[in-house]
Amino acid sequence: NAGVTQTPKFRVLKTGQSMTLLCAQDMNHEYMYWYRQDPGMGLRLIHYSVGEGTTAKGEVPDGYNVSRLKKQNFLLGLESAAPSQTSVYFCASFSGQGATGELFFGEGSRLTVL
Amino acid sequence: DQQVKQNSPSLSVQEGRISILNCDYTNSMFDYFLWYKKYPAEGPTFLISISSIKDKNEDGRFTVFLNKSAKHLSLHIVPSQPGDSAVYFCAASAYNDYKLSFGAGTTVTVRA
Numbered sequence: 001n002a003g004v005t006q007t008p009k010f011r012v013l014k015t016g017q018s019m020t021l022l023c024a025q026d027m028n029h030e031y032m033y034w035y036r037q038d039p040g041m042g043l044r045l046i047h048y049s050v051g052e053g054t055t056a057k058g059e060v061p062d063g064y065n066v067s068r069l070k071k072q073n074f075l076l077g078l079e080s081a082a083p084s085q086t087s088v089y090f091c092a093s094f095s096g097q098g099a100t101g102e103l104f105f106g107e108g109s110r111l112t113v114l
Numbered sequence: 115d116q117q118v119k120q121n122s123p124s125l126s127v128q129e130g131r132i133s134i135l136n137c138d139y140t141n142s143m144f145d146y147f148l149w150y151k152k153y154p155a156e157g158p159t160f161l162i163s164i165s166s167i168k169d170k171n172e173d174g175r176f177t178v179f180l181n182k183s184a185k186h187l188s189l190h191i192v193p194s195q196p197g198d199s200a201v202y203f204c205a206a207s208a209y210n211d212y213k214l215s216f217g218a219g220t221t222v223t224v225r226a
Contacts, residue, residue, distance in 0.1 A: 045213055059215075090158070
């Protein structure tokens with residue numbers, strides 16, 4: 001059982017380039033999230049989705065776009081990468097049952113913007 | 115402004131002793147609290163949680179205590195083991211708000 005899979009695991013971009021991070025989950029979860037982890041800042045929510053076809057902004061949405069065309073996939077896009085977007089990105093999913101709590105995370109995608 | 119705060123970036127403890135990790139929150143709407151554990155190059159994994167209607171929840175070596183009046187929770191690990199060396203994140207959510215707010219994390223190092 002793969003759980004939550006993120007691709008790519010590593011990427012180096014130049015300022016102004018665009019890219020898409022893909023998150024796929026095989027647990028039939030309704031909710032999906034994109035977080036970024038930065039030193040001293042913990043995990044900050046970028047965007048999230050409460051179901052197929054829906055998206056919503058989190059704490060730090062600027063410079064990112066997302067799409068949830070299929071229930072199992074949640075894409076995070078950077079249209080014009082900036083050095084401030086150098087970070088480790090984590091995708092997570094949640095079943096939607098019970099209290100909000102047990103998010104399942106992917107292994108992370110390390111992005112460097114030069 | 116971060117609504118969940120972990121003011122100790124790191125903690126070093128001897129194997130077999132107790133590890134105590136602290137977390138404070140500012141949002142009075144939070145009613146569910148969790149701890150996640152993260153090893154290098156891996157995603158965070160759920161460790162233990164507590165609802166606001168309780169003041170203590172225990173799971174093996176891990177116990178979480180909640181003091182709602184002080185907006186404070188703590189995680190106790192007894193006894194600490196080398197495999198507990200990791201980053202621990204405190205997280206919180208409000209009722210029907212399907213997203214978590216995380217603290218900055220505390221790096222625990224268990225010395226042999």
